[in-house]
Amino acid sequence: MRRPTTPLARCLLVxxxxxxxxxxxxxxxxxVTIMVPWTKTEFAAFYSVIQAFEDNHPTIEVDPRVxxxxxxxxxxxxxxxxxxxxxxxxxxxxxxxxxxxxxxETIEVDTESFLRPFGDLAVQDxxxxxxxxxxxxxxxxxxxxxxxxxxxxxxxxxLRSRPEPWCLGLASGPTSGWPGADWIADIVLAEEGIGxxxxxxxxxxxxxxKPVADAWSMWHDLIERNGSGLxxxxxxxxxAAAAGMKDNSCSLSRGALSATGLEPQEVRKYTxxxxxxxxxxxxxxxxxxxxxxxxxxxxxxxxxxSTEAQQAWVDEPGFALSAHKDVTRYRDSTQGKVARxxxxxxxxxxxxxxxxxxxxxxxxxxxxxxxxxGEDLTELLRxxxxxxxxxxxxxxxxxxxxxxxxxQP
Numbered sequence: 200m201r202r203p204t205t206p207l208a209r210c211l212l213v214x215x216x217x218x219x220x221x222x223x224x225x226x227x228x229x230x231v232t233i234m235v236p237w238t239k240t241e242f243a244a245f246y247s248v249i250q251a252f253e254d255n256h257p258t259i260e261v262d263p264r265v266x267x268x269x270x271x272x273x274x275x276x277x278x279x280x281x282x283x284x285x286x287x288x289x290x291x292x293x294x295x296x297x298x299x300x301x302x303x304e305t306i307e308v309d310t311e312s313f314l315r316p317f318g319d320l321a322v323q324d325x326x327x328x329x330x331x332x333x334x335x336x337x338x339x340x341x342x343x344x345x346x347x348x349x350x351x352x353x354x355x356x357x358l359r360s361r362p363e364p365w366c367l368g369l370a371s372g373p374t375s376g377w378p379g380a381d382w383i384a385d386i387v388l389a390e391e392g393i394g395x396x397x398x399x400x401x402x403x404x405x406x407x408x409k410p411v412a413d414a415w416s417m418w419h420d421l422i423e424r425n426g427s428g429l430x431x432x433x434x435x436x437x438x439a440a441a442a443g444m445k446d447n448s449c450s451l452s453r454g455a456l457s458a459t460g461l462e463p464q465e466v467r468k469y470t471x472x473x474x475x476x477x478x479x480x481x482x483x484x485x486x487x488x489x490x491x492x493x494x495x496x497x498x499x500x501x502x503x504x505s506t507e508a509q510q511a512w513v514d515e516p517g518f519a520l521s522a523h524k525d526v527t528r529y530r531d532s533t534q535g536k537v538a539r540x541x542x543x544x545x546x547x548x549x550x551x552x553x554x555x556x557x558x559x560x561x562x563x564x565x566x567x568x569x570x571x572x573g574e575d576l577t578e579l580l581r582x583x584x585x586x587x588x589x590x591x592x593x594x595x596x597x598x599x600x601x602x603x604x605x606x607q608p
Contacts, residue, residue, distance in 0.1 A: 367435065369437065
């Protein structure tokens, strides 16, 4: 289901796209447009890979277009017949949506080169429509072993009794609230298991059901010890919250390494809680998809899927991880430790909000913000059930299982 877009907004978007394309590019070169959600260090790492591609393909010029509000802007561009050649989707929910809208081109890439479930999620109805170019492990709890003694326990239930305050930031522009959504999903997965998790993500288990409601309540119990107050978390940037660990204003931080906002020398001071044996881990990935028949775009997407490009990407600053089976070497020791979790034998489950219909995800994020600002949980969950019923049916999650254990059949 496409988001409603006004004619004026659609026109402005198309004009913006055309102004950067008409008359640009050196003579004899073909331009490839790619819409991406990354900024700062993450974008710099990606751009270094693009520059290497351009050096080896002098007749191709890559034009990255950055937006943090990628899915609705891309939806508007597609509706206006002004889609970029390629786009990086931060979730498989959007991949399913665009596939259902029949606007994606198939891609000739061997997804067997990628770990499960990442490679499986790139396939829709038996054909490959995406490449998982960048991965993350989200089920990480960070702490300073010199400050937090004894170490934090390994389960969410046990963590509820610990007095240490959590570092919490929920602000992320148009997607504010997602760190809380990821955290709640992580609790559902760890406490209730894969079956309940997949049923909830697919819309077969209600938001009001006890396992899901209990996860929201547990999350609230954990973060209410945040010294800055719950409501203030909605104004703290997600990549700035962990900075409180440096002055001990907070002690525990949850989330992906690339989202901490910490520099390598700072990260090396901290360690992560070892997850219990066989506990599923919440993971995510960014997927490149193709909207046009451009042969140059095909060359770029094949390069981004290669061992060479994937290795070069993780070698850059930004703590990127690769789900490519042949990329196992990491220069940063902390980054390498997290990357090994992708092959540790733990089942890996794709992030719930990233697998849901984009409209349902947006409602999930908003509900998180309202919850920390004091709204009643029961009413919020009932509202999410209504959103699921009315908006989440046309673009259900991919039929491929959201969970898988790498290197196992």
